[in-house]
Amino acid sequence: MTRASGDEIVVTGVTQREAWKARVLPPVERLAGGIWSVPVPIPDSPLRYTLCYLVPGDDGLVVVDPGWDSEDGWAALERGLRTAGATRQDVLGVVVTHVHSDHHGLSKRLQEGGAWVAMHPQEQDALVPSGSPADWLRAHHVPEGEIAVLAGMIGQHRLAGPAEPDVLLEDGDRVPLRGRKLTTVWTPGHTPGHICLLEAEAGVLLTGDHLLPRISPNIGLQRPGSSPLGSFLDSLDKVAAYDELDALPAHEYRFRGIGARARQLRVHHDLRCEEIVAAVERLGAPTVWQLAAELTWSRPWEEIGPMRVGAVAETMAHVRYLADRGALRWSGAVVTRPAAG
Numbered sequence: 001m002t003r004a005s006g007d008e009i010v011v012t013g014v015t016q017r018e019a020w021k022a023r024v025l026p027p028v029e030r031l032a033g034g035i036w037s038v039p040v041p042i043p044d045s046p047l048r049y050t051l052c053y054l055v056p057g058d059d060g061l062v063v064v065d066p067g068w069d070s071e072d073g074w075a076a077l078e079r080g081l082r083t084a085g086a087t088r089q090d091v092l093g094v095v096v097t098h099v100h101s102d103h104h105g106l107s108k109r110l111q112e113g114g115a116w117v118a119m120h121p122q123e124q125d126a127l128v129p130s131g132s133p134a135d136w137l138r139a140h141h142v143p144e145g146e147i148a149v150l151a152g153m154i155g156q157h158r159l160a161g162p163a164e165p166d167v168l169l170e171d172g173d174r175v176p177l178r179g180r181k182l183t184t185v186w187t188p189g190h191t192p193g194h195i196c197l198l199e200a201e202a203g204v205l206l207t208g209d210h211l212l213p214r215i216s217p218n219i220g221l222q223r224p225g226s227s228p229l230g231s232f233l234d235s236l237d238k239v240a241a242y243d244e245l246d247a248l249p250a251h252e253y254r255f256r257g258i259g260a261r262a263r264q265l266r267v268h269h270d271l272r273c274e275e276i277v278a279a280v281e282r283l284g285a286p287t288v289w290q291l292a293a294e295l296t297w298s299r300p301w302e303e304i305g306p307m308r309v310g311a312v313a314e315t316m317a318h319v320r321y322l323a324d325r326g327a328l329r330w331s332g333a334v335v336t337r338p339a340a341g
Contacts, residue, residue, distance in 0.1 A: 007260045009213055010256040011213070011254075011255050012246055012254045012255055012256050013037075015029070016029075016037075017253040020048075020253060025048075026039050028083040028084070030084070031202075031204070032246065033199060033202025033204065035199070035248070036080060037052075037053060038054060038076065039051055040076045040106070041068070041070070042067070042073075047251050050068065050103060051065075051252075052064065052067050052077060052080065053206055054086070055175075055180060055199070057177035057180045058178040058179035059092065059178055060090045060091065061086055061091060062092060062180075063077075063095075064206055065208065066096075066103075066104075066106035066109075066110060067103070067106050069106050069109070070105075074106060088110070089114075091110055091113065092116070093117070093177070094107045094111065094116070094117045095175055096117070097194055097195050097197070097206070097209065097250060098123055098191040098209065099123045100209075103208070103250065108162065108163040111163045111166075116167055116176075117163045117164070117167070118166065118169050119168070119193065120168070120170070120194070121168045123193035124164070125192070134147050134148075134151040137150055140288050140316065141287040149305075149306055169184040169195060171185065171186035182197055184197065185238070186235075187238060189233075190208075190209045192223065192228070192231075194209065194210055196208055198242065203244075203245050204245055205248065206248045207250070210239065211258060211261050211262065213249060213252050213261065216265055216269075218310045218314055219269075220312075220317055221316035221317040222313060227320055227321055228317045229269065233266060236266055240258060240259040240262040240263075242258050243257070272295070272318055275296065276295065276318050276319065277322065280336065280337055282294075285336045286334060288312060288315050289312060291319070292312050295311070297311060326338060
């Protein structure tokens with residue numbers, strides 16, 4: 001374990017972090033409470049892998065976030081099961097923290113083998129896309145020359161024939177696994193139905209994409225009338241109450257310091273809001289596309305490529321949040337500062 005000073009996290013997945021630095025898959029590991037961590041590769045992604053978790057109970061095990069549906073991914077999951085002394089036949093059920101392809105992809109294969117699949121009701125709603133990606137991009141003034149590539153990016157991450165849920169988990173519900181007190185903690189923001197999973201007896205919180213040790217999850221506006229950033233910030237406050245637990249995230253590496261990480265992410269979004277207000281002041285009346293191009297990203301705007309679709313959605317989420325609080329005005333076409341007085 002390595003420790004950091006001040007209001008920072010403590011890395012507990014040291015081997016995982018070393019593997020991350022070396023750009024290789026980390027090993028399958030047995031964790032507190034007999035939970036197993038299994039890396040499942042994501043093809044052609046900077047995230048590289050999803051950390052799937054195997055949670056054993058009295059009569060089998062539950063797989064949390066089985067990962068991207070590929071032959072390499074399936075082989076990695078099967079190897080993880082073997083290392084844990086289990087087989088596909090021991091899998092009673094699947095819980096997905098949310099239905100993105102790098103979490104929900106392999107659920108279908110496990111469901112076809114007899115496992116039930118569980119998720120939050122709002123994730124079930126998200127399984128059916130509303131409208132075409134091209135129409136969504138065009139409605140937000142993305143240049144026509146960009147639309148084909150960005151729409152293709154959205155389509156690539158939409159599951160074809162995804163596993164429908166057999167079990168719906170509301171906030172506070174217990175996962176149906178005998179011998180375990182695995183409890184749902186609803187944390188909307190990254191998606192409307194994102195959940196974390198609390199296993200207090202093992203001293204862990206499985207955080208999905210809600211809390212990651214190094215990066216902020218994409219918080220994008222995709223549904224009219226929603227405020228995903230406001231929901232995400234509320235969810236950060238909610239999980240900060242579990243500061244004494246170890247965080248088991250779905251990417252990168254394990255850590256301790258849930259409260260510290262929640263505060264870091266809140267500061268990140270506060271600074272992003274300040275940057276957006278300053279950019280609108282400078283530009284006058286930009287479209288969301290023009291505004292996104294002016295913001296600071298992990299790489300220069302010209303090098304982001306298809307991931308610009310996430311940048312646009314995240315810019316929209318911040319604009320919606322700021323508009324709801326009177327700091328900006330958003331007509332749907334352009335973003336402006338409110339009139340003085």
